[in-house]
Amino acid sequence: MSDPTPVLDDLRDESEGLDALVAPLEAPAWALPTPAPGWTIAHQIAHLAWTDRQALLAATDPAGFRTEVEKAAAAIATFVDEGAEQGAALPPAELLERWRAGRSALQEALRAQPEGARRPWFGPPMGVASMGSARLMESWAHGEDVADALGVRREPTARLRHVARIAVRARDYAYAVNGLTPPAEEFRVELTAPDGTLWTYGPQDAAQRVTGPALDLCLLATRRRHRDDLALRAEGADAGRWLDIAQAFAGPPGEGRKPGEQGLPAERDKPGQGATA
Template identity: 65%
Template sequence: MSEASAVTVAVLDDLSQESEELDLLVAGAGPAQWAAPTPAEGWSVAHQIAHLLWTDEVALIAVTEPDAFGAEVEKALARPETFVDEAAREIVSLLPAEELLVRWREGRNELHEALRAAPPGVKFPWYGPPMSVASMATARLMETWAHGQDIADALGVTRQPTGRLRHVARIGVRARDYAYFVRGEQPPAEQFRVELQGLDGELMAYGPEGAAQRIGGPLLDFCLLVTQRAHRDDLALTAVGPDAERWLDIAQAFAGPAGTGRPRKGER
């Protein structure tokens, strides 16, 4: 197996594990818990799972019917600010919790199998640049973890971070320029140095060692920041340089319009 193939298999395995962990969190939930509000305004636990279901299903179209995916892009362009919310609301209105859970399981399993069966080097259309198998799997893992965090917060559950966060951090770093573009800003030409303390104390570093613009802090905190699940003032992240400071205010690892982020603790 080539190094690239090994990386792809590893992220696909991690995606499956992340999905299964979230499944365990909601599988025993009762009606009140499915209806519980999450930190995302207007979204219940059911809306969070509905969103994951919808994204898995459109990703499956991109993987198995790439020529048909253009229709999904057209829908998004017609309602760029609302199409994600509308999809989640429609699914919740149509499916009771038990059916929603079953359909999410079936949809994600179909997607995971399609990704594993995809030929090496293939690129799939998406709402942004085309994505490889590893990139698509990483994006799905990032979203599963981020929406899982909203669900855990709603249910009052403290999740233990895992080594799978390395995938979230990587996509957060790679999406740096997108955070500027989506706000109509020009990203800095200079690369940043990002140094994160992993769960076992290991250093995870990205970018040139001598970069003037620098970000540092715990891996978990960085992942919460780039998925906009916590305000930067509530996280132990540091920035050196004005460009790095700006990035911590706007960073987002997900495609789509600029997120509003979360308020500081005490302001909710």
Template identity: 65%
Template sequence: MADPTPVFDDLRDESEDLDRLVAGAGDERWELSTPAPGWSVAHQIAHLAWTDRSALLAVTDPDLFHARAREALAAPDSFVDRGAEEGAALPPGELLARWREGRAALDAALRAAAPGARFPWYGPSMSAASVATGRLMETWAHGQDVADALGVARPPTDRLRHVVRIGVRTRDFAFGVRGLPVPGEEFRVEVVAPSGALWAYGPEDAAQRVTGPALDFCLLVTQRAHRTDLAVRAEGPDADRWLDVAQAFAGAPGAGRAPRTATEGAPGGGAR
């Protein structure tokens, strides 16, 4: 079993980068609108805080998590927004402290988890490493929304390898959640990391291929940019279709983002 410590460390570092971004923004900028319709910077951080605490509950008290998950899934269209609204109503300093406390507790719980343990979630159960990987993907994606709202360009890091991996692994889910036939053959995915390394998945001789910068692939699979604004390329009809429907997050299909050319350079509405 691979040592999960590197992904725990990467989640910590990704969260700290976003923490520095919002902590230095000034309280008034927490009210700025982000590309997610109806969500401010405060909503984005509140959502991360809420989800971190949900993950902490799954790790430390699975029975209580199951009970709360049943309540949440009874109203799937509102529970995410409700959690974000409640947190966003807090003063920025209090919300920031709540997020810091929750993610520190989750970090400690994941590091203390027994090898091989699995924890419930809103979909299939997950290992401690998978919980951390999912949290990193969400932290990076919602951090992108925050950066867009603040007008900040974030330098990409090789922590994106975790987002790429989720994006590749959720290929079949992205087709299935839209009622589309799942391709029967594996794809080859080759993306260039921020460091210049090549990250590759799937058979080298696959007919269906996706290539491009890792950053652009991550923006695509988290639906933070439209494919026409990205340097991700497909070879083969199924791979091309995947670039239209890809999503690394669970739940219903996201609306995605409109092309920048259609919105005069402004970010479009889309997935939360």
């Protein structure tokens, strides 16, 4: 993607949609538990604010960001949780303003990057568009956790194309992180977008195929729903296996949710989220 402006616009809109969900909440509601074990709504927003700050550092101070990578490597099991805990301890109004300021600064920094720039991350270096789509994926996924905590359902939008694209491109990574050898051939993936149009990936004549709603693949690959609760269809054993392990974030796959669990444990994204995009 040569021009990152569209994805950055979508990232802005995705964040504003989640902002509109949490901004009216009274302080006690920020302490509601979400599907991520031990994380409240405040933890979810604090995590997004923390990751935005990390991305801003990567974009503006690569040397300083390398120090953060070293810290993460030394405390890999606790690094993400510690960042969320610190932010969640703030008064909700202060946390909300910190998240807003951080994501605004990140938008400004990413839009100012020179063409073709690649910035360090916890995984491989990322271009501006890839970083924007990874931030959108994480914002959407954690927004689902917030929505689950509040008992609401958000209307899917065309912005899901970024999440779906990451999921499809990360197919081989999903196999690798599960200790499996990726299939040699490409899959055909046909997803029905929220507006009824079709998003397609891979050769049209591929023997292994996945079809279904784009929303469902996004929920599956971010570990927000179990495959059994979704309307995805696989043709071919390899395609079926992929639906068992698909993930759009970097790091261990985690347990995910069990069949029928609409608001129970979901895997939190690790610092390298989206690194395979």
